[in-house]
Amino acid sequence: MNKDVQNSIMLIGGGVGNAVLLSIGKVCLRKKKKVLYFAGYRKLSDVFKQALIEDASSIVVWACEEGLIKTNRNQDKSFHGNIIDAMISYQRGTLGSTRINLDAINKIFVVGSDKMMNIINKARKTILRPYFRSDCIAISSVNSPMQCMMKGICAQCVQRNINTKTGEESYVYSCSNQDQNMELIDFDFLTERLKQNSLQEKLTAKWIKHIFENTRI
Ligand code: FES
Incomplete structure (x- = not known):
């Protein structure tokens, strides 16, 4: 090389x-x-x-x-x-x-x-x-949703990897290894996992907007 x-x-x-x-x-x-x-x-x-x-x-x-x-x-x-x-x-x-x-x-x-x-x-x-x-x-x-950050306790951050050559699947706790080989990452799985937080994220965004618009900070 x-x-x-x-x-x-x-x-x-x-x-x-x-x-x-x-x-x-x-x-x-x-x-x-x-x-x-x-x-x-x-x-x-x-x-x-x-x-x-x-x-x-x-x-x-x-x-x-x-x-x-x-x-x-x-x-x-x-x-x-x-x-x-x-x-x-x-x-x-x-x-x-x-x-x-x-x-x-x-x-x-x-x-x-x-x-x-x-x-x-x-x-x-x-x-x-x-x-x-x-x-x-x-x-x-990998920006998986995370909760405990204790590398294998809550599994909130679990991410599916697929070996593109063999089709073998494996699961990674993203909180213990966030930087993953792009070749293996199942991004559709990641998108589905992230959706579970979308309700809280929308509510939080509305609450913060309300606070900024209605209080003196
Ligand atoms: S965030 Fe709980 S095991 Fe990774």
């Missing part, structure tokens, strides 16, 4: 998921790795802590479905559209020349919503497939 491949990693963050990737990016930079960072957002107002993302990356590609995000460094790129199209445009050179090609990446870390990670996983096996090495490993941070 050539040195560029050993030394290049890719971070893909969706919305607030970007906050989780900062520490990974910084550690990789300290270890002299090149960090290609794709940060995706729905709205321009969703962008936060831009400088921290820059500090945790060699190159950032900002992708936003609402418009172009202003870049602060020469090496960074901005794309108006979704994060998958941003990757394709980046690799085809539509966003300008670059120092890190997707075919030099040997590890990808993805953090975002279950739907966003599912879309990335499917694209990795289809439209993005020509751009990545066949031995490139992708890791997802």
